[in-house]
Amino acid sequence: MIRYFHRLGEATLSLLESIGSFTIFTVQTIRWIFARPFDVRALLYQLQEVGVKSIPVGTISSFFIGMVMALQLGVSMEKIIQGVSSFMGGGIALALTRELAPVLTAVLLAGRVGSSMAAEVGTMKVTEQIDALSTLATNPVHYLSVPRFLAAVISLPLITVMAIVLGIIGGSIISYVRLDIPFNQYFETARSFLKPEDLISGVTKTFFFGAEIALISCFTGFRAQGGAEGVGQATIQAVVYSFMMIIISDYFITYIYQLFGF
Amino acid sequence: MSEVAVSIRGLKKSFGTRTILDGIDLDIYRGEIMYIIGKSGSGKSVTLKHITALLRPDEGEVRIHGKNIFEMDDKELIEVRKKMGVLFQMAALFDSLTVFENVAFLLRRFTKDDEDTITKKVRERLRLVGLSHVEHLKPADLSGGMQKRVGLARAIALNPEIVLYDEPTTGVDPILAAAVDDLILKLNHELGVTSIVISHDMESVFRVADRVAMLYDGQFRLIGTPDDFRNSQDPVIRQFVEGSAKGPIPIL
Ligand SMILES: Nc1ncnc2c1ncn2[C@@H]1O[C@H](COP(=O)(O)OP(=O)(O)OP(=O)(O)O)[C@@H](O)[C@H]1O
Ligand SMILES: [Mg+2]
Numbered sequence: 001m002i003r004y005f006h007r008l009g010e011a012t013l014s015l016l017e018s019i020g021s022f023t024i025f026t027v028q029t030i031r032w033i034f035a036r037p038f039d040v041r042a043l044l045y046q047l048q049e050v051g052v053k054s055i056p057v058g059t060i061s062s063f064f065i066g067m068v069m070a071l072q073l074g075v076s077m078e079k080i081i082q083g084v085s086s087f088m089g090g091g092i093a094l095a096l097t098r099e100l101a102p103v104l105t106a107v108l109l110a111g112r113v114g115s116s117m118a119a120e121v122g123t124m125k126v127t128e129q130i131d132a133l134s135t136l137a138t139n140p141v142h143y144l145s146v147p148r149f150l151a152a153v154i155s156l157p158l159i160t161v162m163a164i165v166l167g168i169i170g171g172s173i174i175s176y177v178r179l180d181i182p183f184n185q186y187f188e189t190a191r192s193f194l195k196p197e198d199l200i201s202g203v204t205k206t207f208f209f210g211a212e213i214a215l216i217s218c219f220t221g222f223r224a225q226g227g228a229e230g231v232g233q234a235t236i237q238a239v240v241y242s243f244m245m246i247i248i249s250d251y252f253i254t255y256i257y258q259l260f261g262f
Numbered sequence: 263m264s265e266v267a268v269s270i271r272g273l274k275k276s277f278g279t280r281t282i283l284d285g286i287d288l289d290i291y292r293g294e295i296m297y298i299i300g301k302s303g304s305g306k307s308v309t310l311k312h313i314t315a316l317l318r319p320d321e322g323e324v325r326i327h328g329k330n331i332f333e334m335d336d337k338e339l340i341e342v343r344k345k346m347g348v349l350f351q352m353a354a355l356f357d358s359l360t361v362f363e364n365v366a367f368l369l370r371r372f373t374k375d376d377e378d379t380i381t382k383k384v385r386e387r388l389r390l391v392g393l394s395h396v397e398h399l400k401p402a403d404l405s406g407g408m409q410k411r412v413g414l415a416r417a418i419a420l421n422p423e424i425v426l427y428d429e430p431t432t433g434v435d436p437i438l439a440a441a442v443d444d445l446i447l448k449l450n451h452e453l454g455v456t457s458i459v460i461s462h463d464m465e466s467v468f469r470v471a472d473r474v475a476m477l478y479d480g481q482f483r484l485i486g487t488p489d490d491f492r493n494s495q496d497p498v499i500r501q502f503v504e505g506s507a508k509g510p511i512p513i514l
Contacts, residue, residue: 037371120358123357124356127352127354127357128350128352128354129354129355129356129357131311131314131316131350131354132348132350132354132355132356133356134314134315134316134343135314135316135343135346135347135348135417136343136367136368136371136416137340137341137343137344137368137371137372138340138367138371139336139340
């Protein structure tokens with residue numbers, strides 16, 4: 001019994017310690033964004049790795065999500081609520097913009113980019129390359145974390161916008177081909193349902209998702225210990241924690257946005 | 263004696279319950295070549311990581327040119343580190359960068375040199391460590407000894423005042439080892455570099471060292487000249503200098 005409490009105490013302490021370190025790490029990363037020298041080359045490289053190379057995954061997935069939604073709304077829902085498919089374009093556009101495209105893109109990026117950030121930074125940690133950076137008068141947070149953070153924060157909203165567009169197009173094609181809904185009706189309802197605040201709400205929250213992915217992944221990488229196994233652990237943690245944080249923060253961000261009428 | 267470059271006072275460090283450094287003191291003078299020896303796992307690399315402020319001690323201080331590095335802020339530490347070159351035991355080259363980019367790292371970040379000057383300087387540093395035609399390779403394509411020499415070229419790119427070498431001749435063939443020893447001497451004589459060298463290689467120690475400090479059981483067992491080590495009657499020192507398996511130093 002006492003052993004059990006002892007363990008519980010230790011687990012709580014280590015959780016608190018991790019949250020504390022993560023907060024410090026976040027503050028450091030944001031502070032180092034403004035430090036000189038600003039490494040434009042590293043940022044461009046990360047934009048390429050994090051952003052440009054994620055466009056195919058993000059857009060193709062969203063295209064298919066749009067198509068699936070058309071089937072679900074048009075066939076399954078139509079059986080329960082007659083006439084719902086005439087609002088097809090609006091339904092798909094709204095769901096994609098507010099929720100599906102942002103979260104889907106963030107989760108895909110967490111898998112693709114978060115894992116590689118954690119593995120790369122973690123490998124540098126266990127092979128003493130991060131120590132070497134420090135001795136070369138270079139702050140590792142400045143050199144490694146800042147460009148990845150900025151790249152994720154810039155890329156994710158942009159890819160989300162592309163995902164929304166592709167998703168809506170995917171939905172329109174299936175609506176037309178399988179359900180005979182004319183394109184102009186589809187896009188007309190999409191246009192009348194969709195308000196600017198939907199776009200603002202959906203796209204701006206990916207800014208936070210991007211920050212979470214980069215910070216969590218770099219953080220777990222920096223804490224990697226003990227060779228290849230440690231790097232593997234860091235990678236798993238990066239992906240799992242990123243997924244969880246995206247979903248959990250999605251709820252809270254949406255809740256707060258709704259308080260302000262978004 | 264001349265000015266103290268690095269001063270270690272009462273340095274203590276434990277990992278968990280294992281005490282690695284149990285209050286060590288050492289002064290290293292400007293322009294001196296100081297060797298730190300000791301058996302594997304005695305804490306030589308840990309000592310080096312304190313001198314570079316990569317590890318924080320449980321107690322004690324390290325002063326570089328008079329200032330305690332554990333009390334410095336980020337900016338001061340960066341300035342101090344620009345004047346220090348560190349060769350890591352495993353080289354620790356950046357594996358996403360080429361050999362050229364590794365050696366050019368400091369030049370790119372902290373000088374206004376144009377590309378031609380950087381190329382010239384990188385080639386010259388690589389020649390100094392006996393390497394050529396490897397600029398465009400990635401570290402993974404080099405042998406261990408070559409990686410180490412690239413690590414050395416990277417460490418001395420900005421002409422540091424203090425160079426720390428963690429086992430520069432381990433994993434390097436005997437001819438190259440002699441060349442690395444000559445390089446340490448050359449940097450020391452020509453540029454007045456203060457050198458701190460970690461080594462097991464007693465031949466190098468006797469050939470190159472001005473003074474030697476031996477770590478044993480978390481303390482410096484003896485700090486003295488190579489001759490002091492040769493003439494020591496201490497069985498621990500004798501065993502290490504002679505490289506014998508028999509003696510007071512437990513092997514496991
Ligand atoms: N970050 C760390 N966490 C826990 N233990 C450590 C850490 N760094 C070093 N140690 C331990 O401290 C001891 C001394 O390590 P150190 O690397 O200084 O040895 P060394 O004298 O350099 O040996 P070698 O000649 O084999 O390189 C070792 O037992 C090692 O396990
Ligand atoms: Mg060592």
